[in-house]
Amino acid sequence: xxxxxxxxxxxxxxxxxxxxxxxxxxxxxxxxxxxxxxxxxxxxxxxxxxxxxxxxxxxxxxxxxxxxxxxxxxxxxxxxxxxxxxxxxxxxxxxxxxxxxxxxxxxxxxxxxxxxxxxxxxxxxxxxxxxxxxxxxxxxxxxxxxxxxxxxxxxxxxxxxxxxxxxxxxxxxxxxxxxxxxxxxxxxxxxxxxxxxxxxxxxxxxxxxxxxxxxxxxxxxxxxxxxxxxxxxxxxxxxxxxxxxxxxxxxxxxxxxxxxxxxxxxxxxxxxxxxxxxxxxxxxxxxxxxxxxxxxx
Amino acid sequence: xxxxxxxxxxxxxxxxxxxxxxxxxxxxxxxxxxxxxxxxxxxxxxxxxxxxxxxxxxxxxxxxxxxxxxxxxxxxxxxxxxxxxxxxxxxxxxxxxxxxxxxxxxxxxxxxxxxxxxxxxxxxxxxxxxxxxxxxxxxxxxxxxxxxxxxxxxxxxxxxxxxxxxxxxxxxxxxxxxxxxxxxxxxxxxxxxxxxxxxxxxxxxxxxxxxxxxxxxxxxxxxxxxxxxxxxxxxxxxxxxxxxxxxxxxxxxxxxxxxxxxxxxxxxxxxxxxxxxxxxxxxxxxxxxxxxxxxxxxxxxxxxxxxxxxxxxxxxxxxxxxxxxxxxxxxxxxxxxxxxxxxxxxxxxxxxxx
Numbered sequence: 001x002x003x004x005x006x007x008x009x010x011x012x013x014x015x016x017x018x019x020x021x022x023x024x025x026x027x028x029x030x031x032x033x034x035x036x037x038x039x040x041x042x043x044x045x046x047x048x049x050x051x052x053x054x055x056x057x058x059x060x061x062x063x064x065x066x067x068x069x070x071x072x073x074x075x076x077x078x079x080x081x082x083x084x085x086x087x088x089x090x091x092x093x094x095x096x097x098x099x100x101x102x103x104x105x106x107x108x109x110x111x112x113x114x115x116x117x118x119x120x121x122x123x124x125x126x127x128x129x130x131x132x133x134x135x136x137x138x139x140x141x142x143x144x145x146x147x148x149x150x151x152x153x154x155x156x157x158x159x160x161x162x163x164x165x166x167x168x169x170x171x172x173x174x175x176x177x178x179x180x181x182x183x184x185x186x187x188x189x190x191x192x193x194x195x196x197x198x199x200x201x202x203x204x205x206x207x208x209x210x211x212x213x214x215x216x217x218x219x220x221x222x223x224x225x226x227x228x229x230x231x232x233x234x235x236x237x238x239x240x241x242x243x244x245x246x247x248x249x250x251x252x253x254x255x256x257x258x259x260x261x262x263x264x265x266x267x268x269x270x271x272x273x274x275x276x277x278x279x280x281x282x283x284x285x286x287x288x289x290x291x292x293x294x295x296x297x
Numbered sequence: 298x299x300x301x302x303x304x305x306x307x308x309x310x311x312x313x314x315x316x317x318x319x320x321x322x323x324x325x326x327x328x329x330x331x332x333x334x335x336x337x338x339x340x341x342x343x344x345x346x347x348x349x350x351x352x353x354x355x356x357x358x359x360x361x362x363x364x365x366x367x368x369x370x371x372x373x374x375x376x377x378x379x380x381x382x383x384x385x386x387x388x389x390x391x392x393x394x395x396x397x398x399x400x401x402x403x404x405x406x407x408x409x410x411x412x413x414x415x416x417x418x419x420x421x422x423x424x425x426x427x428x429x430x431x432x433x434x435x436x437x438x439x440x441x442x443x444x445x446x447x448x449x450x451x452x453x454x455x456x457x458x459x460x461x462x463x464x465x466x467x468x469x470x471x472x473x474x475x476x477x478x479x480x481x482x483x484x485x486x487x488x489x490x491x492x493x494x495x496x497x498x499x500x501x502x503x504x505x506x507x508x509x510x511x512x513x514x515x516x517x518x519x520x521x522x523x524x525x526x527x528x529x530x531x532x533x534x535x536x537x538x539x540x541x542x543x544x545x546x547x548x549x550x551x552x553x554x555x556x557x558x559x560x561x562x563x564x565x566x567x568x569x570x571x572x573x574x575x576x577x578x579x580x581x582x583x584x585x586x587x588x589x590x591x592x593x594x595x596x597x598x599x600x601x602x603x604x605x606x607x608x609x610x611x612x613x614x615x616x617x618x619x620x621x622x623x624x625x626x627x628x629x630x631x632x633x634x635x636x637x638x639x640x641x642x643x644x645x646x647x648x649x650x651x
Contacts, residue, residue, distance in 0.1 A: 037429055037432070085623060085627070088627045089626065089627070092626070092630060094375070094428050094429055095369065095375050095432075095568075095572075096568075096626050096630055098375065098429070098432055099564060099565075099568055099622055099626055100622070100623055100626050100627075102377075102561055102564070102622070103561075103565075103619045103620070103621075103622035103623040103626070104619065104623060105619075106558070106561060106615060106616075106618060106619035106622070107615075107616050107619030107620055107623065108619075109615070110612040110613075110615035110616040110619065111612070111616055113612055114609045114612035114613070114616070224436070224440075224557075227433045227436060227437070228437075231430070231433060235429075265448070267444055267447070267448070270440075270444075271440065271441065271444045274437040274440045274441055275437075275441065277433065277434070277437045278422065278434060278437050278438070278441070281422055281425075281426055281430060281433070281434050281437075282421075282422060282425065285425065285426050285430055
């Protein structure tokens, strides 16, 4: 048994897992405040990463200009999406809402592939990347950077929900829309804000992953991988999404390890999370931290 | 005057339960259905192979779409893995025919039964979870089955794909579009009659009760777990038969064809056609099959020598499907079947619509 490889893979899993956690947090943010399941979460990453790439490469803007521009674009994009497409869907049955986001995902995936082509494109070097030796493990500095950024985002979220006015309004809306409204919170603005924040933070994650691995349509698959994460953590739990992200990130790497060592089934890296998903749904459908639905007649 | 009166009734007034439970609500609907099938019988003699190909596509996709409508529209369960069942049916029929030599005529329903078995297994989570959680569970099963197709070489031929023999009956090969059209038409008529009849049975009514209010349904003595899983089984049977027809039509089944994209297209058909309507499934299929063709026609109309546009055709088609789903959900959430009912009612009551 190759012990070093296992540890290396687990570390990789934690790094990837924090990114999953960030994306899952964005997903949970939308679900908690607007009760919409966003199947287009992966496209947020994709659009953010491509926008930043286009500003850097096509318009040759420096990173410190193009990055804020990307984030500003995503704010507008998120709000527009909510106002134009999702506001008419309030009160519709759940399948309609799911299908609208699936339709959006399909539309934007094709649009982005049309504009930017189907091939992976590398980001220009923004930061120096080199291998760093930490406790005998070779870790690329880009990964460390991505992990630091993810941690900053998570801490930022914590303070945002704990202390900021908008964050408190969002929590109130998530708790009960009617009560929030009667306290003078504009539910409309909260909905728009949660989509905007979700789009911005996802785009940030997209740019980070793009810098490490290059941008391609494969980025949007993270939007699908988010489902095992949020189901494991509980659909409406921010803490759960971080824990779920870490567990799924480690799980897929460990599954890959066991597969390459003994099982030789292949493709375990991509499929293991879905097996885990089905098992969790059978045993504990509300996840580790999710609130249980109790139905009364 | 009296005879004219009986022809032009200003509504459907049913006085018995039998009248309320007929397959066709009015004699006119029955005559239209029989007439259109008879008309379609003449189609191979008149239409060229491009149009026939479209009709055959509408046929096998339509059968699968009806299956999805049974689970989504009638039982109210969400399934995002229908394409995987469709693919399983295609592989199962090719495999059965290739290994055991059972004639294709029998392997198509057998493939449906095999797919039904898989659907019953995949449907087990549906016994416990619903709504959003079920959507995600079926999404997982889509990926798991897709992975299975790529891996199980004994069954699917792995990444190389599987060959499917042409449809034969009494030694006669249905190899051309003209002859295969009749095979598809036969199955479409049988499956649609079956679907319409299912809704008249105890089980069909139980499905609708589960959809409308599952707690009330349970209190009335409907076994929720049984009917939720059963509806998955029946829906997979339809998908399996549709997939088998697809496989034997193309003669070659590849694992790459049954992705989430196709699942989304199936749901698109059901939503655009109208949830909970048997004929809606067919209308949605017609829309979904014709939409890419219309897009292609439009692109050629704009500029056939515009290479950038023709190269982007695949993306344009995909965008059109996504956009159609969104627009229908926002502006016509009840689908084409609802619009069709409104048009019928308008003419029935014309000119005194109130």
